Amino acid sequence: MAIRLRQDADDSDGAIAEALQRGDVAGLERLYDRYGTLAYSVAMRVLGDHGRSEDVVQECFLKLWNSSSRFDINRGSLRTWLITAVRNRSIDHLRGRAAHERQEREIPFDAEAAGEGSNPWREVVQGMERELIQEALERLPQEQRQAVELAFYHGYTQKEIAESVNVPLSTIKGRMRLALEKLHSYLQGRGLIDDA
Amino acid sequence: MTPNHDSLEEMVAPYALGALEPEEQETVGAHIQACASCRELLNRLSMAAAAIPLAVAEVRLPSRLRSQILSAAAATPPGERAERRPARVLPLQRSRISRRSSQPRWEWPSWASNAAVAVLAIGLLGLGAWNVNLQQQLNRPPASHQILGQGEMAGSQATVTTVSQDRLALVSFEKMPQAPAGKVYELWLIGDDGKPLPAGVFTPDQRGTYTLVVNRDVRGVRKVAVTVEDGPDGTSAPTQTPQLTGSIS
Structure with a gap:
């Protein structure tokens, strides 16, 4: 039985992933506009410090950018990957661990977007x-x-x-x-x- | 002693929450690979764990972070992203922010310094798989030009950073007034022939900032200009005299 978390009110995460795989910075721009606030909010929830939260968010977006050619949208959503990375890296900062000490676990489930809609609708749903x-x-x-x-x-x-x-x-x-x-x-x- | 199934199953929830010691995590991870029922349990619990951060209270993003991330990413443009090579980080100015006293004011992640060393090594040695042209491009700091607004846009400004001559530029706007309802700002690139080419539309945030990525050939571009046009898509030719314009060559 596959379990899926409804991720977004539109299905364009796939389009963003494709843009990232092509190395199109506009894809990263859209990803940031969509999930930057959530990523920063999660980092702030863990770290409670603006400067360190900025470092973590920048690091995670660039990590995604650098590894996007290997990202498989069928294996998990961009949002889950990003937010998991932000949470993990924030905890590493909090506990003084280096990133290489953590063994990143692959997203253990499939995720897919649900339905279509405009940006305002997505915000409402979120x-x-x-x-x-x-x-x-x-x-x-x-x-x-x-x-x-x-x-x-x-x-x-x-x-x-x-x-x-x-x-x-x-x-x-x-x-x-x-x-x-x-x-x-x-x-x-x-x-x-x-x-x- | 090897843990039995029940004791491993008890650790699936802590595993989903990342609450195990590294060696426990390794043991449980290996078990999950081999145990269908624990794998199914992990799928279910991970789905719940993945939802937890989505409930976090929103904190307003610092506006500068967007341009920092996009600039750093653009410094490793398409085709130059090798496996496991981190993006080069542009030397952008970081504004003053309060920090805990025990924290350094600005500490680049370790990979950033590794990247700097790697780029320097490429420049010094001139060896390896990189061709001469690419090395020159990697080691050359991005060209940057400041343009200022006039008239109704007096006080507005933009910084045009040419990351790669044949592919990419970033235009970071500051102190832009809000566009009238139904209107957007449109950026134009002007070459030797004087013909303005549309390069993107944008709406600045509440603080009047926005970073536009111009992912196209910018060779031969002499000037940039911004006009206010009908939203949401702008026009194919400017309909007014630009009040924010400047030379980038």
Whole structure:
């Protein structure tokens, strides 16, 4: 069963990926205009520092640009690749790790765009999407949300989280699993995640 | 002791959140490759994990970041992007920003200094697969020209950076007034024959800035000019006297 996350209100990420593969800077320009704010917001959420967030965002866009000839749009969305890279690199900065110490994991799922539409429509859909995910996170029990956020935005390992909140490691594993299962179920029920 | 299936499955959620130690990540990653049920679980949990950052509160982007990224990318134009070679970074001025005191004011990522060393080595040695023409282009700093607005566009300015003579230029606009409703700004390239060629339309951001990528042959271009034209696509020939114009040769 393939699982797909609805990514955008239009399907032109594919066109951007093709432009990037051709080495067309206009493709990078469109990508930046579309996801630059999200990328910067994620970096700021992790780092809380404008200068370091700028460094991370620039680094990740250029990394994508330099590796775009190898990017396979059928393997994952540009947005997921970019935001995953920004989050990972931000955590590296936060924890003082060099980029080469991280083993980048390939995006383990297929993703595809859903429907077509204009830019204003995409913004509306993205705004609705953000509200839905915020709502899903807020509905999680506090201890589950805490486990997810300490890992995702602070870069703590499961063991560090268990020590910091003083609960058994198995409890943290369970909280993470339950949180992600609930998130998936909630978003799937509202059409944000597709099962195909 | 080799962990059993149940203990590995328990680590799939931390794996999806990047919350494992490197050696644990390697072990779980190898297991997932071989275990269909854990792979399916990871697909499901990763989808949820991928949604988490989409809920982040929006923070306004610094306007300079766009031109920094595009300029750096343009410095490695099409055909010159080799596998694993990072984009060259142009020496753009970075405006003053507040930072935590423990952080350096400006620290290029390590690959940037590697790129600088690589470019320098190419220039010094003059060897390798790069031909002489390409080496000269790589080592030559991009030409930059400032143009200023007049009349209603007094105070506006643009910097034209010619990255590659035969392919690419960047035009960074600053302090541009907002175009009237339904109108856009249109850039024109003017050669020796005096005929203006359309080179792109744009609408500046709220701060009046915009960087336009001119991805075309700019050899023979003597002047650039900007006019206000009907949006969203502009026109094929200017309909007014430009109030932002300047020489780039």
